[in-house]
Amino acid sequence: MDIAHFGVEEWLNKWEKKATYDISQSSIDALTVEELIGLDGTTVTDFFETISKEPLDYGWIEGSDEFKSLVAALYKHVEPDTILQTNGATGANFLALYALIEPGDHVVSMLPTYQQLYDIPLSLGATVDFVELKEEDHWQLDLADLESKLTDRTKMICLNSANNPTGTLLDIPTLKAIVEMARKVDAYILIDEVYAPLTEKEEFSSIVDLYEKGIATNSLSKTYSLPGLRIGWTASSKEIADIFRKYRDYTMICGGVLSDKLAVHALKNKDRIIERNRKIITGNLSILNQWVKKEPRVRLVSPNYVSTSFIKLDIPQKDEAFCIDLLEETGVLLVPGTAFGYPGYARLGYCCKQDTLTKALDLLSNFLRKFDPESIS
Incomplete structure (x- = not known):
């Protein structure tokens, strides 16, 4: 089996620990153990005292019953028995693709997106066609283009909503239109939904609540x-979950007793986490959008209240070289658009600590000034 190098992961593995101001990440500022456990007033001492005599055996293979019930409650039409715990969303994507895609299958994906969603099918012997997202269309999926790519042998549509790296969303009418297309050719729809938008609006629906052959990771x-x-x-x-179970035994035994306990605690306190993170996104996105308005060498289609954004760089230098120079001279880290197959852009993760974001944007603007005519002359 041959597979391409994973652009964004290789970039971060090489450079992220060298950054002083890391605005490359697509997560929201990570909780500490103390912050997580203290969400409901529990102390670290009390939490670990409670589980201190827990045997560090394999625990629940598919995730504890409590974990599965809490996750199922995030959806409208999902039973706990159809939830399978995995090693992150990357493990979930791999499981779904490994279980369902065979040599000769046809897959349609979007671009840019998380590289797993097309390079794993290619490595498994599938043919992949792309619907290319365009900045001038605000990174929205072209439904007519998608429909033109589907054939009677299309096995799966692989999507990402909200999208990594652009932060744009497949809204409910769009998802329903995609479902109707998929039904016509009897295709699965796999959507990596790890970037759920943190807005008050009812714009988001999971694919698993809209389609019997939908798979949400x-x-x-x-x-x-x-x-x-x-x-x-x-x-x-249930039918799809039962297929996954067989392949899951080959890829992951369990998530681990401690991780499951912490995951359950997080899900019990999800409303507190979302309230915290909504404030981070709202405040930091305002800072980012105001910066873009004032920065002549950057364009941005503003993300839909998710933690990743994709800026266009107006510079006479290749994006990868620019990002390396930026890091080495200022300590600011971005992910070059080349890592997503879109040269000339960069992923900017704006949901770090606010002082980090503000300082990084100031340094980035100062660095961009070297491309201005007066600096060149």
Whole structure:
């Protein structure tokens, strides 16, 4: 099996620990252990005293009953038995693709998106066609283009909503239109939903609540600020979950006793986490949008209250070289658009601590001034 290098993950693995001002990440400022446990007034001492005699065995293979029930409650039409715990959303995506995609299958994906969603199918012997998102269309999926790519042998439509890296959303009318297309060719729809928008508006629906062959993958990493727990899940129909179970035994035994306990605690306190994170997104997005208005060398289609954004750089330099120079000279880290197949752009993760964001944007603007005519002359 041959597979392409994973652009964004290789970039972060090489550079993220060298950053002073990391605005490359797509999570919301991570909770500490103390912050997580203290959400409901529990102390770290009390929490770990309670579980201190818990055997560190395999625990619940598919996730504890409490975990599965709490996750199922995030959806409208999902039963706990159809929730399968995974190693983050990356594990969930891999499980779904590994279980369903075979050599000769046809898959349609969007671009840009999280690279797993097209390179894993390619590595499994599938043919992949792309619907390319365009900045001038506000990064919205072209439904006519999608429909033109579907055939009678299309096995799966792989999407990402909200989108990584652009932060734009597939709204409910769009999802319903995609479902009708998929039904006509009897295709699965897999949507990585790890970036749920934190707005008060009812704009978002999970694909698993709209389509019998819909598969939702998600985790605690982004919306819930807990990427270090490495806990995710698949949500699907019982028929699909039963297919996944067989393949899951080959890819993941369990999430671990401690991670499951912490995940349950997070889900019990999800409203408190979302309230915290909504404030972070709202405040930081305002800072980002105001900065973009004043920065002549940057364009941005504002993200839909999710933690990732995709800026266009107006510079006479390749984006990867620019990002390396920026890091080495200022300590500011972005992800070059080339890592997503879109040169000339960069992923800017704005949901870090506010002082980090403000300082990083100031340094980025100062760095961009070297491309101005008066600086060049």
